[in-house]
Amino acid sequence: xxxxxxxxxxxxxxxxxxxxxxxxxxxxxxxxxxxxxxxxxxxxxxxxxxxxxxxxxxxxxxxxxxxxxxxxxxxxxxxxxxxxxxxxxxxxxxxxxxxxxxxxxxxxxxxxxxxxxxxxxxxxxxxxxxxxxxxxxxxxxxxxxxxxxxxxxxxxxxxxxxxxxxxxxxxxxxxxxxxxxxxxxxxxxxxxxxxxxxxxxxxxxxxxxxxxxxxxxxxxxxxxxxxxxxxxxxxxxxxxxxxxxxxxxxxxxxxxxxxxxxxxxxxxxxxxxxxxxxxxx
Numbered sequence: 001x002x003x004x005x006x007x008x009x010x011x012x013x014x015x016x017x018x019x020x021x022x023x024x025x026x027x028x029x030x031x032x033x034x035x036x037x038x039x040x041x042x043x044x045x046x047x048x049x050x051x052x053x054x055x056x057x058x059x060x061x062x063x064x065x066x067x068x069x070x071x072x073x074x075x076x077x078x079x080x081x082x083x084x085x086x087x088x089x090x091x092x093x094x095x096x097x098x099x100x101x102x103x104x105x106x107x108x109x110x111x112x113x114x115x116x117x118x119x120x121x122x123x124x125x126x127x128x129x130x131x132x133x134x135x136x137x138x139x140x141x142x143x144x145x146x147x148x149x150x151x152x153x154x155x156x157x158x159x160x161x162x163x164x165x166x167x168x169x170x171x172x173x174x175x176x177x178x179x180x181x182x183x184x185x186x187x188x189x190x191x192x193x194x195x196x197x198x199x200x201x202x203x204x205x206x207x208x209x210x211x212x213x214x215x216x217x218x219x220x221x222x223x224x225x226x227x228x229x230x231x232x233x234x235x236x237x238x239x240x241x242x243x244x245x246x247x248x249x250x251x252x253x254x255x256x257x258x259x260x261x262x263x264x265x266x267x268x269x270x271x272x273x274x275x276x277x278x279x280x281x
Contacts, residue, residue, distance in 0.1 A: 014038065014040065014278045014279070014280050015039065015040050015041070015237075015279050015280060015281060016038065016039045016040075016278065016279040017036065017037070017038050017039075017276060017277070017278040017279070018036070018037050018276055018277050018278075019034075019035070019036040019037075019274065019275070019276030019277075019278075020033075020034070020035055020036075020274070020275055020276060021033070021034040021035075021036070021199070021272075021273065021274045022034075022272075022273045022274075023223070023247065023250070023270050023271070023272055023273075024270065024271060024273075025063075025065075025270075026268070026270040026271060027268045027270070028066065028266050028268035028270065029064075029065040029066045030062070030063065030064050030065060030066055030252070030265065030266050031062075031063035031065075032060070032061075032062060032063075032221065032252075033060070033061040033063070034058055034059070034060045034061070035058070035059045036056065036057070036058050036059075036276070037056070037057050038054065038055065038056035038057070039054055039055060040052055040053070040054035040084065041053050041054060048089060048090035048096075049088070049089040049090070050086075050087070050088050050089075051085075051086070051087055052084070052085070052086035052087070052088065053084070053085060053086075054083075054084035054085075054086075055081075055082060055083055055084065056080075056081070056082040056084065057079075057080070057081050057082075058078075058079070058080040058081075058201070059077070059078075059079060060077070060078035060079075060080065060201060060203075060221075061076065061077055061078075062075050062076055062077075062078065062252075063076075064076070064265065066265075066266070068263075068265070069211075069212070070209055070210060070211050071209070072209075074108055074110065074205055074206075074207060074209055075108070075205070075209075075219060075265075077108065077109075078106070078107075078108060078201065078203045078219065079105065079106070079107060079108070079109045079203075080104065080105070080106045080201055080203060081104065081105040081106075082102055082103070082104045082121075083102070083103050083104075084100065084101075084102055085100070085101045085102075086098060086099065086100045086101070087099050088127075091126070094128050094130070095126055095127065095128050096126070096127040096128075096129065097124075097125070097126055097127075098124070098125045098126075098127060098145075099122075099123075099124050099125075100122050100123050100124075100125070101122045102120075102121040102122050102123075103118065103119070103120055103121075104118070104119040104120070104121060104150075104151075105117050105118060105119075106119055106151065106201065106202060106203040106204060107203055107204045107205075107206055108203065108204070108205055108206050109206070110206045110207065111206045111207060114204075114206070116204045116217070117204045117206070119149075119150040119151055120148075120150050121147070121148060121149045121150060121151070122147070122148055123145050123146060123147035123148065123157075123160065124145055124146055125143055125144065125145030125160065126143070126144050126145065127141070127142070127143050128140075128141065128142045128143075129141045131164070131166070138165055138166055138167060138168075139165070139166045140163070140164060140165040140166070141162075141163070141164040141165075142162070142163050142164075143160065143161070143162040143163075143176070144159075144160070144161055145159070145160040146158065146159060146160065147159075147160050151201070151202040151220075160176075160177070161176060161177075162174065162175070162176030162177070163175045163176060164176075169185070170184055170185050170186075171183070171184055171185075172185075177198060178197055178198040178199070179195055179196070179197035179198070180195065180196050180197070181193045181194065181195040181196075181229070182194055182195075188233065189232060189233045190230075190231070190232060190233075191230070191231040191233075192228065192229065192230050192231075193228070193229045193230075193231075194226070194227070194228055194229070195226065195227065195228075195229055195243065195245070196224070196225070196226040197224075197225055197226075198222070198223065198224060198225075199221075199222075199223045199225065200220065200221045200222040200223050201220065201221055202218060202219070202220040202255075202259075203218065203219055203220075204217065204218055205217055205218060205219055205254075209254065211254060211262055211263045212262075212263075214256060214262045215256060215257075216254035216255065216256060216262055216263060217255070217256060217257050218254070218255040218256070218257075218259065219252075219253070219254055219255070219265075220251075220252070220253055220255060220259075221250075221251070221252045222249070222250075222251045223247050223249065223250050223251075223272070224247065224248045224249040225245050225246065225247045225248065225272045226245050226246065226248060227243060227244050227245015227246060227272065228243070228244060228245065229241065229242065229243040229244075230242050230243075237279055237280055237281070238277070238278075238279055239277070239278050239279075239280060240275075240276075240277050241274075241275065241276060241277075241278070242273075242274075242275045243272075243273070243274040243275070244271075244272065244273050244274075245271075245272045246269065246270070246271060246272060247269045247270055247272055248269065249269070250266065250267055250268065250269050250270065251264070251266075251267050252264070252265040252266040252267070253265060
């Protein structure tokens, strides 16, 4: 069974994951920390047809020590809460179709929830998963789709493409978004890789912040990072991992209601660390 929506959003087939991300102080006095927890549960409705239910929680801590001309206390903690509802069925012998609905709360949560704290995301995907096909010399998986994400500020769906292929018993690669990698399996328990990936968020600032006469109602962080990763398989399904690298682009900004940038909090590239434990199918 292909857990399609996790492949499409995280390029992983995770049933549960606990993760810690960290961008420390370097040339900037600011620091970024994120703790993530997620679970997904597939419910078999009939042969080759599944309803997938899940949730994800991100707790983001912004340790801002730079001297700004406004109070930054409202930025200290960001909460991003996702509910995942997916439906997938086998279309034919080679292709699977999936639909994902993903309502989100992204906010500082210092006051009662309002409509500005809610976002609606989703997508439709087709998956050709030939990774278990023993007749192929180089098994592969191709995901094609359209996604809509309210936090991007674009009022139309965006195309999605992800392609995974096994080169031989040791080497494989994945080309896509939010992550591309080249992976080498040392043995059945140890794997290393180099990677390029995206990370970030957009969230509502309850109450807003007055910045030079303008009202900042949203905060966003976008990161492009590259580096090296290591995975250790405790069992076939339980995996520990560590990724370390450097940001090629970091943009942490305050935005108004129209998502226009009104103040740049930070754009200094820095060291990046992400580690965690996942249970996968």
